Structures are given as structure tokens and as C-alpha cells.
Amino acid sequence: MSKSLGNSPDPLDVISEYGADALRFTIIYLAPLGQDVMFSTDKCDIGRNFANKIWNAGRFLLMNAQTIKLNNELLDKHIDFLISGYNPALIKLLKI
Numbered sequence: 762m763s764k765s766l767g768n769s770p771d772p773l774d775v776i777s778e779y780g781a782d783a784l785r786f787t788i789i790y791l792a793p794l795g796q797d798v799m800f801s802t803d804k805c806d807i808g809r810n811f812a813n814k815i816w817n818a819g820r821f822l823l824m825n826a827q828t829i830k831l832n833n834e835l836l837d838k839h840i841d842f843l844i845s846g847y848n849p850a851l852i853k854l855l856k857i
Contacts (some may be wrong), residue, residue, distance in 0.1 A: 770802055783808035 775784050779802075787808035792798045822829070
């Protein structure tokens, strides 16, 4: 994909049609490490659909935040896991 060669679409046109999140996801999805990207606007449907699912899941959680019951033991277990995984980074951050 090279804009100078003229074989890639204008990103602003793709963003106006599919959205910025869809374009970002599609580029990441299509770009294996160290390979050339064979971009196609048809593939942007995948990114748009994924971004839409994430958006809808977030809206669902916000709408039902008061009625969702949480298992405190499971919540504590996940919080402990996150804290133990990020503890070195937190220590570095707090020292700065």
C-alpha cells in the first residue's frame, strides 16, 4: 500500500465512509508483522462491524450498570491478577 504509487485509497475518504476506528482495526487486522498490506475497502466492513460490537457492548453495560450483580470474590481475584501483573509498572510510575 503506497500513497505515492496511487494504489491506496485516501484515508479521509475511508474514514468518512467507515469511521476511524474501523480503519484502524482493519489496518491492524490486515498487517501481519513485516509484511506488505494488501488493503481493500471491502475489508473495512470487518473493522466497522467489530467497532460496532464494542460500542454496543459498552452501551449495554452503561445502560444496565445498576442492575448487573457482581460476584465480589471473582472481582477481587481479577483485580489481584491485574495488580500483580502491572505492579512493576505501577512502582516505576509512582517513583517518577
